[in-house]
Amino acid sequence: MATRSGRSRKSTEDIVETIKGASNRRMARSSSNRAVLSAGNSPRTRSAGQQVVAAIVIEDDDDDVQASSPRAFAQARSSGRRRPPTASGVQIPEVSLGLRLGPADSFSPAMRAHRNRAGGPIVATPPIRRPLTIDLTSPSAANDDCVIVRESKAPQVVKRKIAPAVLVEGGEQAGQASKELKLTCPICLDEMKEETSTICGHVFCRGCIQGAIAAQRKCPTCRKRLTSRSTHRIYLTAKLGS
Amino acid sequence: MSTSTPPQKTLSRIAANRLQKELSEWQINPPAGFKHRVTDNLQRWIIEVNGAPGTLYSCEQYQLQVDFPENYPMEAPQVIFIQQPPCHPHIYSNGHICLDILYDSWSPAMTVSSICISILSMLSSATQKARPPDNDRYVRNCRNGRSPKETRWWFHDDKV
Numbered sequence: 001m002a003t004r005s006g007r008s009r010k011s012t013e014d015i016v017e018t019i020k021g022a023s024n025r026r027m028a029r030s031s032s033n034r035a036v037l038s039a040g041n042s043p044r045t046r047s048a049g050q051q052v053v054a055a056i057v058i059e060d061d062d063d064d065v066q067a068s069s070p071r072a073f074a075q076a077r078s079s080g081r082r083r084p085p086t087a088s089g090v091q092i093p094e095v096s097l098g099l100r101l102g103p104a105d106s107f108s109p110a111m112r113a114h115r116n117r118a119g120g121p122i123v124a125t126p127p128i129r130r131p132l133t134i135d136l137t138s139p140s141a142a143n144d145d146c147v148i149v150r151e152s153k154a155p156q157v158v159k160r161k162i163a164p165a166v167l168v169e170g171g172e173q174a175g176q177a178s179k180e181l182k183l184t185c186p187i188c189l190d191e192m193k194e195e196t197s198t199i200c201g202h203v204f205c206r207g208c209i210q211g212a213i214a215a216q217r218k219c220p221t222c223r224k225r226l227t228s229r230s231t232h233r234i235y236l237t238a239k240l241g242s
Numbered sequence: 243m244s245t246s247t248p249p250q251k252t253l254s255r256i257a258a259n260r261l262q263k264e265l266s267e268w269q270i271n272p273p274a275g276f277k278h279r280v281t282d283n284l285q286r287w288i289i290e291v292n293g294a295p296g297t298l299y300s301c302e303q304y305q306l307q308v309d310f311p312e313n314y315p316m317e318a319p320q321v322i323f324i325q326q327p328p329c330h331p332h333i334y335s336n337g338h339i340c341l342d343i344l345y346d347s348w349s350p351a352m353t354v355s356s357i358c359i360s361i362l363s364m365l366s367s368a369t370q371k372a373r374p375p376d377n378d379r380y381v382r383n384c385r386n387g388r389s390p391k392e393t394r395w396w397f398h399d400d401k402v
Contacts, residue, residue: 188256190259211350
């Protein structure tokens with residue numbers, strides 16, 4: 001409880017700061033979260049909290065508004081306990097009252113309907129559509145798990161990209177320091193010239209595979225039946241850098 | 243029992259290059275149980291085979307003769323046992339070997355080394371030392387030094 005009250009106090013400071021500065025949008029968004037968190041459970045205090053949200057939404061007059069206000073709202077809903085009203089609603093008189101009260105009236109009915117729904121199908125109202133947009137850029141309690149997923153995915157992708165390169169380099173003559181990709185044709189046993197792949201994926205020199213198909217009409221590696229049109233030239237990059 | 247009909251045409255440049263590569267690879271990494279007898283003839287290799295330990299042919303030594311055609315590796319080499327061929331259900335007494343990869347199933351991606359391993363595997367999986375049932379008839383038909391590559395082989399047994 002101590003931490004919570006501390007947090008809400010901090011939030012009011014944030015709000016004051018943000019509204020004064022009004023430059024950092026992320027700050028504004030996080031402060032709007034906390035403003036709602038600090039809202040009480042009685043209808044009157046709730047509307048006070050919503051007024052705060054509305055005030056900040058107006059400050060943020062671009063697309064970010066969509067991301068911030070529903071999350072704040074969802075967070076407020078998910079936090080079961082409602083704390084008694086703090087001075088948050090009172091301590092921001094810097095914002096002009098006209099701006100604050102106007103949108104609050106227009107926002108309140110929809111939000112209240114959303115909050116009061118007991119399985120009632122409110123489909124077309126904006127509060128239901130909005131939670132689909134989750135803001136991942138600012139980590140908070142609501143989207144912590146999303147951030148973790150993104151972090152755990154990134155190294156895996158990097159590993160997959162690196163692994164084959166390492167394998168090929170190891171498969172080549174280990175003594176050589178050159179990073180050039182050298183392939184050996186299974187037919188002439190010489191360095192691959194004009195790399196050409198069969199439709200079954202086996203790679204040979206162009207001349208070698210053409211001769212092999214002319215002689216046997218099948219893949220030298222897997223014996224799949226082939227015609228002279230079953231091959232195509234492939235172009236491999238010679239460098240296997242990082 | 244050597245079929246000493248020498249290959250008629252000399253090796254093509256591609257075949258000679260490829261055989262040089264195979265020979266140098268063999269010298270670095272020869273297949274276990276085989277020894278290439280050094281000659282100056284790249285077109286005919288004589289290879290000593292030692293029966294694998296723990297098989298019917300352990301401690302026995304045989305000789306393979308490998309003749310390469312002009313357009314090797316597009317065409318299979320001719321591989322036969324010379325001198326005394328091993329007694330095996332798929333090896334005729336004239337040294338001819340009934341093994342599909344030497345004929346129909348040859349692939350230019352195969353090498354002398356891979357052929358040798360296949361032959362040793364065939365020897366090692368034998369359960370009894372015996373000649374093929376049609377040995378006498380077949381050898382009679384091959385009297386005048388016919389190449390086994392002219393035989394129409396029937397590959398019926400994939401166990402030995």
